[in-house]
Amino acid sequence: MSQPEIPPFEGQEVTFTKAKVTSVSGLEIGDAVMKMDDMVEMTVTGRILGVDHKVNSAGKLERVHLIKAIETELVRSWDAAGHETVY
Numbered sequence: 001m002s003q004p005e006i007p008p009f010e011g012q013e014v015t016f017t018k019a020k021v022t023s024v025s026g027l028e029i030g031d032a033v034m035k036m037d038d039m040v041e042m043t044v045t046g047r048i049l050g051v052d053h054k055v056n057s058a059g060k061l062e063r064v065h066l067i068k069a070i071e072t073e074l075v076r077s078w079d080a081a082g083h084e085t086v087y
Contacts, residue, residue: 006063009053016062021046023068032087034077041075 006014021044034040046067056062078084 009061009063012061014053014063015060016056018062018064019067020064021067021069022049023070029074029087032074032077032085035079038077038079040077043073043075044069045071 006017008014044067046069048065049068050066052064052066054062054064074087076084076086
């Protein structure tokens with residue numbers, strides 16, 4: 001399956017897309033214990049609230065999707081030594 005083309009904006013080529021996630025507040029994680037610099041994998045279910053177009057620092061036009069997080073779930077965490085916890 002191929003990715004759809006990014007549509008042009010006001011006749012200009014759009015070369016990048018970004019997602020900006022909002023409304024992420026405290027997440028209940030049960031008895032999970034993590035430390036500074038641990039990595040986490042989470043899933044986010046969200047709704048697109050808007051689409052904006054901006055010129056980035058490289059002078060390229062990018063499309064920014066504003067996503068309101070509705071639900072999040074902790075999947076796993078791991079530390080620098082590779083010790084993994086699956087939730």
